[in-house]
Every structure is written in C-alpha cells, then in structure tokens.
Amino acid sequence: MQRRSPLTRLRPWLLLGPALAVLAVLLLWPLVRVFLFSLQDYGLREIVSGEPNWIGLANYGEIFTDPTLWTVVLPNTVGFAVLAVACTVALGTGVAVLMASLGPLWRTVVGSAIMIAWAMPAVTGTYVWIWIFDADRGIFNETLQALGLQDEPVNWFTNRYTFYAIVLLNVVHHGFPFVAITILAGLLGVPKEMLEAAEMDGAGAWRRFWRIIVPNLKQVFAVVIILSTIWDFKVFAQVYLMPGGSGSNREALNLGVWSYVESFGQNRYGFGSAIAVLLTLVLLGITVVYVRTMLKEDEL
C-alpha cells in the first residue's frame, strides 16, 4: 500500500478544495444570506443603501396567515410533485423494462427517441406545449373541434387543474427519459443467469420484476426517486412561462413562482426570501428522509 506521507494525507483536501471553495461562495453563502434577508423588510431601498431593516419573523407570519398559501400554493406544489414523481418513475421504469427486452436495433431507436424528449430544453419544451394547447389556434383545440367534441375553443390555461395537467404532461415528458436510461443501465447489470434461473423456475415477468430486478436496483431506484422529487418540487420555468403563470393568474402559483414574483415583481425581496426558505426547508425534509433510507440500505 501507499506510504502515509503528508501529501497522501492532504490529497483528498487538495482535490476537494477548488470545488468546495466554489460551492461555499456561490451556494452556501447565498443560502445563509437568503435566510438573513427573510428576517428583514428587504426592498429596493435596502438593496441600494445596504442598510438592514430587521423585522424578525414578520415575513413568516404574513406567509402563514395568507390564505393563498393554504388554498393555492401548497396544494399546487405538493399535489403536483407527488403526481409528477409517480408518473415519471412509473413511466420511466416501464420504458426501461421495455427497452431491455428489445433487440439492439429497436433499443437504439427507442433510446434515440427518448433522448430527443430529454434533450428538449425545458424552456422550448414548455413553449411547444403552450402552442399545442393554445386557446385560439392550438392543434389540441382544433382537433377536438374537428371531432365535434367541443364547439368553441377552450382556454385550457385559465382553469387551475387543466393548467397543471399541461404542466404535468410537460414535466413527465421531459423527466421520464432520465429515469428510463438510468434504470436501463442498472437492468443490464442484473446477472442474466439470475433472471434465466427464475424463468426456468416458472416465475412470470411480473414476479421476476418485483423479486429480482427491484431488490437488485434498490439504490438506483432510490437515487432516481430522490432526484425526481427534488426536481418536481421546484418546477419553475414550466409554470412561469405558461400564460398567466408569471403571477397574473394567482390560482396557478406554486412556492417557487410565488417567491420569485413577490421578489422581482413586487420588489419585496425579504418576503420572497421567506417563501424561498420555506421551499428549501420542505426539500431539505424530503432529502433527509431519503438519505436515511439510503443509508440504511448501504453505506453511502
């Protein structure tokens, strides 16, 4: 083995140093600061003068007594995330299993197709979905009308549920390829002999999936679910860019958009920071739960 010279002992820290410095200055310090802002009445005047104006927990008090939080923002954020993660992981797993059973040619075709869905940037993808569901000339309305299912074009963006249905379609379409590719990579690593032995013993595809593949890929599933949950809790562009999504339709607000709109729309940076801190705490809670389940399974 290696000699334990000082360089050897210091090496991890030398390797980590640059990355840690960047993360500390650009991610950790801002996180501390957003918390400090949330305890202030921080508006344009404070930005320019730099004078703090501490108001304690008043921002948080205002958030928790605001009915918008309980009736609109929380249901939109949590309900949406739960649905989106369930759909994304289920669809992604299904596609991975399908791809694993295909021959090389079709696996490449399907793989390339889902890469296209994955590669579609969130911003342009959102615009395409808006265009598909456009109230005046979108193909969705025109098709429904041509089929005689509705007489007049419907504006799908004004109703809160159809609004989020479109966001869900958008987010799942964009999110399932990552899940599929990651799980496929894991699937291909499951020993073939194990699956063949199970098949010889008469285990059907469904049983093989739950008894062999799922236990073997627990770690992969854990990572995929963690990341999907984290991503789906903080969807921003997919909501903000939709018609009415940037604050004019209060029914469509989620935590992230509410925070942004209050900060940069109303110049209430303190209040916006408090909302952002709450969103961060929610995500932190989820992360802690997942990390604990992962640590139980295996050392990190």
Add this chain to the structure above:
Amino acid sequence: MSTMTPAPVTTPAASGATGDASRGAIPRTRRTARKTRSAAVKAVLVVLLLGFTLFPAFWMLSSAFDKSAGAGGQTLLPREWTLANFEYVLTEGGFDVFLRNSAIVALVTVLASAVLALLASVAVARFRFRFRTGMLLMILVVQMVPLEALVIPLFVQVRDLQLLNTLLGLMVVYVALSLPFGIWMLRGFVAAVPIELEEAAYIDGASWGRMFRSVLLPLVMPGLVATSVFSFITAWNEFIFAMTLLGGATENYTVAIGLKQFFGEHSNEWGYIMAASTIITIPVMIFFVIVQRRLSSGLVAGAVKG
C-alpha cells in the same frame, strides 16, 4: 403504468394427455405463439411510446417550416414549406448573437466544472477521511436547494460586484450550479473502477499522478462525457438566472431568454417561436444522441474492462 407484458398462463398438465409423438411439439408451438403475442404487445407499446415521445419535437419542426404557422387550420405537415421563419429569427430576431452568447457560456461552464468535479469526485469516492459522508450529504443538500432561493442573494451579490448584465456573472453561477450533480455522478463512475487496478499501478511503481492519468482517467472518461453533457445542458437551458441577471441587456441574452422577444401584446408569432425553439433544441439533441450509448453503457463498461 407498466409496460410489462403479462405472462401467458401455461399449465403443464393440459398438454400431458397427448401421446409420445407430440410431446415435444406442443410446447414448441406454444412457445412460438407466446413469442408472437409478446412481440405484438411490444410493437404496440413501442409505437405508442414513440408517438408520445416525438410529437412535441415533430410539431415544433412542422410549425417552424410552415408558412402559415399560427394562422389557423394548420395540418400535420405544412402545406407550404418555408425557411422564412428561420431567416427572420437569425437576422432581425437577433438569434445569431444569442447563439454566440450561449455557446461561450456553455463552453466555459463545461470545462471549468469538468475539472473541478473530477478532482472532487476522486476525493469523495476513493479516500476515507473524516466528514466524507458529511461532504456527500452536503452535495446532495446543495443539489436540492431551489434556484428560487439562490437567485435573490446571488442577484444582490452580482449587483454589488457590478456584474449585472454581463456573461461573466452568469458563467460563474452556472459552474456552481452544475458542480454538485457532476460530483455526485462522477463519484459513481470513479467508485466503479476496481481498486485493484489502482493498486496494480502502484505496485508497478506509478505515482498517484501517473495512476490518475493512466488508469483512472481513461476508465472514468465515459462518466466525464456524461457529466459534461449535463453541465452543457444546465448552461444552455438555464432560464431563471439568465432572466434575472441579464434583465436589461438584450445584446447579452442567451438563447433561453431570447425567445421572449416573439411574444406580442396581442398575438404570438408562433412560426418565429417554433423556428427559434428548433435552433435552440437541435444542437442539444444531436449532442445527446451521439453520446447516448456512452451514457447508458459507460458505467457498466468502465467497471468490466479491467
């Protein structure tokens, strides 16, 4: 939803009544029937999947080339093809400048974060030192932090540094944004390289640096490619910081926020929007499809090659 094909029920007892001669034949036809059925189910699933997956991209392309996009009554394929939308977008629309800005930002982000993430991931995956788990947790925590929480303090910070409306401010932020995920991903690739390979290199008298270059780096290459793809995409697609930090400076816009230009007060120019979206999306897609095989097989291949 699950795309598992339901397993056909086979009852061995049912075929037991026939004579010796057919004993081998019946299971074979059954197996063929089962195979045909599962192939048919698979084919349907593949068609449905391709339809759902490709429709938005197809519709974007179709609208971009359609002379009358947005005029109503558009057909699946344009009745009159045109390049006018692209021409307008790349000249008067200003996308030539936006593309250059985005390319610069993405390139710098990819290079800087690849180097930083690779070094850090080796430390995290290979060395046992105190706080190693804590470090990983921190990376995960940072990965989970919402951009909405970072954009407020970073806006103030960048403003204080007088870097608002510049590309530099944006690049620095993007490196930080792509680092945690890069470290997280590369850590898996580094850990997949058998430690025996490294020890063999040491036994052959290699220094740590030599081992890193000749053993670790080639084996982790697929992971580095995958990580670079991710940081490229982070920088190319990022929206909220570009919108906030570049607010007034139209000449410094990246492609992701350049699209806003075509949204009018009363009507949206869907032909232009879809043409611009195509221009933004195509490079990312080509890039993605090229690295696809390395992405999916990189981890497994890297671990076995030794």
